Amino acid sequence: MTVHFIGAGPGDPELLTLKAARLIRSCPVCLYAGSLVPAEVVAIAPKGARVLDTAPMTLDDTHAEIVAAHARGQDVARVHSGDPSLYGAIAEQIRRLRADGIPYDITPGVPAYAAAAAALGQELTIPEIAQSIVLTRVSMKSTDMPPGETLENFGRTGATLAIHLGVRALRDIERRLSPFYGEDCAVVVAYRVGWPDEMIIRGTLSDIHAKVRAEKITRTALIFVGPALGGITDFRESALYDPAIPHVLRPKVRA
Structure with a gap:
C-alpha cells in the first residue's frame, strides 16, 4: 500500500x-x-x-x-x-x-506560476531584465513568514516576484514594494488559471488594487510583480543561440 x-x-x-x-x-x-x-x-x-x-x-x-x-x-x-x-x-x-x-x-504537477506564464504568453526570465523568480507569499491568516523572508528583502533584489495568497493584501503589497520597483512597475494578477473562469488582470503597483477590487476577486489568485511583466520588447537576445558564442554542442564559431 x-x-x-x-x-x-x-x-x-x-x-x-x-x-x-x-x-x-x-x-x-x-x-x-x-x-x-x-x-x-x-x-x-x-x-x-x-x-x-x-x-x-x-x-x-x-x-x-x-x-x-x-x-x-x-x-x-x-x-x-x-x-x-x-x-x-x-x-x-x-x-x-x-x-x-x-x-x-x-x-509533481504543473505549478500555478508556470501555468500563469503560459496564459500570459511569455517567458518569465528575460535576458538582462529578469533572471530570478521569487516564489513567496504573505502571512494574512496563514502561518507567519520567517523573519528574513519579507517582501522588502525580496524587493531589494529587483527579481520577479510571484506572490501567493496575497490578493487581499494588494494595498499592503503596493506600499511595501513601491520603494523598490516604483509605482509604475508592472503587476499581473492571475485568477483561477486553468479553470473555465480564468482571468488575467494587468496593471501597475499603483492601480492594480482598484482593478482587482472591481472584479471582486478575493481568493485563488497569483500576483506577479516585476519589470519583466511590462511587455518589454527591447532586450538582448539570449546567448544560447548566438553564433558568436560557442558551447559544448556548438563548439565552432560561424564565420
Whole structure:
C-alpha cells in the first residue's frame, strides 16, 4: 500500500501528467482538495472508489482515512493542486505517515506560476531584465513568514516576484514594494488559471488594487510583480543561440 501525493496542476484536467492520471485511475481511495482541484480531475478514479473532498476535513480526518486504507491494503491518491512541493501542506502529512510506517511517494504537477506564464504568453526570465523568480507569499491568516523572508528583502533584489495568497493584501503589497520597483512597475494578477473562469488582470503597483477590487476577486489568485511583466520588447537576445558564442554542442564559431 502506498499513499501517492499527486500534483494535479492549476485546474485544467489536461495539464495532469500521464503518471498523475494513471495513479488516480488506479487508486481505490482518492482524497482531493476540492476547493482547488476540479471534480473533473478525480472523475477518472476507478468505479466504486472512495472519493472524498478534503476541504471540510481536518488533518486528523484525512490521516484517519489513510490509516484505514492502509489497514485494508488500499493505495491512496492524495490529490493536491499545482505542485505539492509548494504550499502543498504535505510536510505535516508526511510526518504522520513516517511515524505510522506508511509508505508514500510524490508525483509533481504543473505549478500555478508556470501555468500563469503560459496564459500570459511569455517567458518569465528575460535576458538582462529578469533572471530570478521569487516564489513567496504573505502571512494574512496563514502561518507567519520567517523573519528574513519579507517582501522588502525580496524587493531589494529587483527579481520577479510571484506572490501567493496575497490578493487581499494588494494595498499592503503596493506600499511595501513601491520603494523598490516604483509605482509604475508592472503587476499581473492571475485568477483561477486553468479553470473555465480564468482571468488575467494587468496593471501597475499603483492601480492594480482598484482593478482587482472591481472584479471582486478575493481568493485563488497569483500576483506577479516585476519589470519583466511590462511587455518589454527591447532586450538582448539570449546567448544560447548566438553564433558568436560557442558551447559544448556548438563548439565552432560561424564565420
